[in-house]
Amino acid sequence: MFTYSFLQHYWWFIISLLGGILTFLLFVQGGQSMLFSLTKNEDERRILINVLGRKWEYTFTTLVTFGGAFFASFPLFYSTSFGGAYWVWMAILFCFIIQAVSYEFHSKPGNTYGKTTYQVFLFINGLLGTILIGAAVATFFTGSDFIVNKGNLTNQLAPVISQWGNEWHGLEALLNVRNWLLGLAVFFLSRTSAALYFVNRISNENLEKQSRKAVLVNALPFLVFFLSFVIWTLLAEGFAVNPETGVVFMEKYKYFFNLIEMPAVLVLFLLGVVAVLWGIGGTVFNKNFKKGIWFTGVGTIVTVCSLLLLAGYNNTSYYPATPDLQSSLTIFNSSSSEFTLTAMTIVSVLIPFVLAYIFHAWRSMEKNRTDIADINGDDHAY
Amino acid sequence: MELLDVSLVNWSRAQFTLTAMYHWIFVPLTLGLGIIQAIMETIYYRTGDEKWKHVTKFWMTLFGVNFAIGVATGIILEFQFGTNWSNYSWFVGDIFGAPLAIEGILAFFMEATFISIMFFGWNKVSKKFHLVSTWLTILGATLSAFWILVANAWMQHPVGMEFNPDTVRNEMVSFWEILSPFALNKFLHTVWSSWIVASLFVLGVSAWFLIKKRDIDFAKKSIKVAAIFGLTASILTALSGDGSAYNVAQHQPMKLAAMEGLYDGQNGAELVAFGVLSSDKKAYNDSVDPFAFKIAFPKALSLLAYRDINAFVPGVNDIIKGGYESKTGDKLSFTEKQARGKVALQALNDYKKALAEKDTVSAASHKATLMANYNYFGYGYLETPEETIPNVPSIFYSFHLMVILGMFFIALFSVFTFMSFKKNIILEKQNLFLWIALLSIPLGYVASQLGWIVAELGRQPWTIQDVLPLKASVSGLSVMSVKITLFLFLTLFTALLVAEVRILVKQIGKGPHEESK
Secondary structure: OOOHHHHHHHHHHHHHHHHHHHHHHOHHHHHHOOOOOOOOOHHHHHHHHHHHHOOHHHHHHHHHHHHHHHHHHOHHHHHHHHHHOHHHHHHHHHHHHHHHHHHHHOOOOOOOOOHHHHHHHHHHHHHHHHHHHHHHHHHHHHOEOEEEOHHHHHOOOOOOOEEEOOOOOOHHHHHOHHHHHHHHHHHHHHHHHHHHHHHHHEOOHHHHHHHHHHHHHHHHHHHHHHHHHHHHHHHOEEEEEOOOOOOEEEEEOHHHHHHHHOHHHHHHHHHHHHHHHHHHHHHHHOOOOOOHHHHHHHHHHHHHHHHHHHHHOOOEOOEOEOOOHHHOEOOOOOOOOHHHHHHHHHHHOOHHHHHHHHHHHHHHHOOOOEOHHHHHOOOOOO | OOOOOHHHHHHHHHHHHHHHHHHHHHHHHHHHHHHHHHHHHHHHHHHOOHHHHHHHHHHHHHHHHHHHHHHHHHHHHHHHHHHOOHHHHHHHHHHHHHHHHHHHHHHHHHHHHHHHHHHHOOOOOOHHHHHHHHHHHHHHHHHHHHHHHHHHHHHHOOOOEEEEOOOOEEEEOOHHHHOOHHHHHHHHHHHHHHHHHHHHHHHHHHHHHHHOOOOHHHHHHHHHHHHHHHHHHHHHHHHHHHHHHHHHHHHOHHHHHHHHOOOOOEEOOOEEEEEEEOOOOOOOOOOOOOEEEEEEEOOHHHHHHHOOOOOEEOOHHHHHHOOOOOOOOOOOOHHHHHHHHHHHHHHHHHHHHHHHOOOHHHHHHHHHHHHHHHHHHHHHHOOOHHHHOOOHHHHHHHHHHHHHHHHHHHHHHHHHHHHHHOOOOOHHHOHHHHHHHHHOHHHHHHHHHHHHHHHHHOOOOEEEOOOEEHHHOOOOOOHHHHHHHHHHHHHHHHHHHHHHHHHHHHHHHHHHHHHHO
C-alpha cells in the first residue's frame, strides 16, 4: 500500500507533530511555575490551579502517547535513549508523577503533607519538567554518548545492544550549553503560553493584568534563548547520512541546508514563528486581545514540528551518537518493520476523530471565563 | 566489553515488581468503580431521583482520588520498558510497542477528555452528555486495560511474529494473531476481577455507614448495585479463570505445574483443592513428596487443563526431561532445547560475520540453521534446568489463595444480593454480615495482586515465554542506579499511598450528604 520509506517519514512526522502538541500543552507546566509569582493571595492561586487543572491530563496523556508512539515506530530510539539517558528520563518521570496527584490531592482534607507541598510539587514539575524535556530534545541536534551493536545479543555474558558511554547516563547533557538554551527556551515558552492562557480563560482583573505583564517578561528571554539555539544549530555541523551507504558523517550547516532543501518545512517554520510572535505581540500591545494563546499555541505546534522534521528528514540522523557516528539513529535504521508501521498507520486514521472530540469537549466546557465564584460553586473544584 | 552484574537482573525485576504492584493497587478500583458510578448515574438519568445523583457524586469523588494516583503510578510502567529493559524494547518493540501506542491514541485521550466533563461538567453540559461522558471515561479506562493486557498476554504467549536476523529482532507478521483468544481471556479475567475489587469496596464502605447507622438510604442503594454487580463479576471471573488456566496448560506447562505443585506428571491428574507444601523438598528431582498435606479432586486437573479426565498433565520433571506426549508436540528435554538455543545463538553470530565478509553462501547456511532452531533461541542463554523452574511455593500458594478468595466473594455477594432484595430483612441490623463486608475490602486487593503474582512469577525466567529470558532483556545500567530509583519509587509511592488512603478515609467520613452540599 505504502512504501517503507514513506511510512518511516510519515511516522517521523507523527512523532514531530506529537512533539509540537506536547510543547504547546506544556503551558500547564509553565502556569504551575508561576503559581507563587503571579498571585497575591490564596484565592488567586486557587483560580490558577483550577484553570490549569482542567487541562493537565491532556499534557500528561500527550507525553505518554508520545512515548508509546516512539516505542511503536522507532523502538531502537526507545531502547537506546531511555535505557541510556536513564537519569534524565527518570528525573522527567518523577516530575510528572508528583504532578499527577497534586491537583486532586492538594485541597482535599487528609492529604497528609499540606496544600503547600502539592503546590511545590506542581512548581517543581513546571520548572524541571520543561527544562529537562527541552534539554533532552536538544540532544537530537547535539548528539549523545552511546554505541549500538546488535551483535552483542549473542554475547551470553553481556547481551546489551545499546550501551551508554558514561556513568552519568544522560545528565552529562546538562554540560552542553546548547542543550540548556533549548531547555530554557521551552521553559520560558511554556510560561509565556501559560500567561496567554490565563488572559484567555480567567475573569479576574488583577490576574489578567499580571498575566499580560508576564507575557512580555517571559517572551523576551524565550526569544533570546530560542533564537540563540536556532541560529547556533543552523550554523553548526550536523549529522548527515549518506543515502546510498547509510554512513553517517559531519556536515557543516547541515540543518541550515535542510531548511533550504525542504522549502515546505521552511515555510512551516516561518509561519509558526510568526504565529507565536503574533499571539505574544497582540496580547502585549492590545489590551482587548485575548486570543493570543490560540496563535501562539498553533505557532508552537508548527514550529516545534518543523524543527523535529529538520532533525529527522533529508538524510539526517535524528539521534546522533558522538563516540561512534555509525551508531547514530536515523528514521531508517531505528524504525519498526514495514508491517508494523502499516498497521499503526491504519490506526492513525482515527487521530482526527480523537482531535475532533477533544475540541468538542473543550468547547462545551469553556463557554465562559472562570472566576472565583465558578470555582466556589463547583463541588469538585481543586 | 563490560560484563553485566548478575544482581542487575534481580534489582531491575524488583523495581518493575514494585512499580507494577503499586500501580495495580489503584487500577482495579478505577475499572470497577467507573462502571458502578456510571450505573448509578444511569439510574439517576432514568428516574430523575436526586438521591441517586448524590450517591453517584459521592463515589465519583472517591474515584477521582484513586484515579489520580493510578495515573501517577502508571506513567513509569510504560517508560520502564525502555529505561530498564532496553534489550527487550528492541528485541520485541516491533510487536510490543504497537499496543502501547494504540492505548495512548485510542484510550488515554478518551479518558482524559471525558473525565474532565464527568468531574466539572455537572452544571455545564446536559444531563445526557454528562452521562455519556461518564460512560466514555470508563470505556477509555477499559480500552486502556485491553491494550496493555493484549501486550502482556503476548509476553505469555508470543504469536504473530517472525525473527529477522538482519535487524536482530522479532517483527510482527499478523496483527490479528496478537489479539489471540489468550489475550481476550486475559483481558476479561483481569477486568472482571477488577469489578470485584470495586464491588467489595462499595459494599464494605456502605456497610460501614450502616454499622454507624448513618446515611442509611444512600448505603442501601449503594449495596444493592454493588452486590448485584459484584455477584455477576465474581461468576464471570470464575468462568474466565477456568479459561486462563486452560490457556496456561496449553502454552505455559511449567507455570501450570508450579500452580499445582506438580513435579511428576500423571494421566488423570488430580486438582489440589487445599495443600501444604513440604519443606523437605529441596530439589526438583529429589523424589521427595512435594506435599506435607493435601486435599485433592481426582482427575479434575486433567479435565480442567485439557478437557479430558484421562489426559496427561506434565510436571516439572517431565518438562525438564522431555519425552512426554503433548498437544503442542513439544517433547524436547531442557538439555536438548538448551543445545538448540546455543546453536541458534551461534548461527546468528556466524550469520552476521558472514554478511560482514560478504560471504553470501555461508550467510544463507547460517541463517537456515538459525531459523531451524529459533524456537529455542531463549534457552541458549540458560545454564541449568533449575533456571526454568519458577518459585513453586509462591505460585502455588498465590494461586490457591486466589481461588479460595474467589469462592468466598461469590458467597458474600450472593448473601448481600439476597438480603438487599428481601423486604423483611433489615440490612442495618445484620451487624455480623456488615462487619464481614467491611473487613472484606482488602481481600479483593489481595486476590487481585495474587493473580498477577501467578501470572508474572509463573512466567519466570522469561520476559517473553521461551524466546527471551530476563538476563538478556535488561538495560546496561549500574546496579547502584537501579537501587537508587527503586528506593525513590518505594518512598514516593508509599508516601502517596498514605496520602490517598487518608483522603479516602476523610471523604468517606464526610459522607454523601456533605458531598452533595
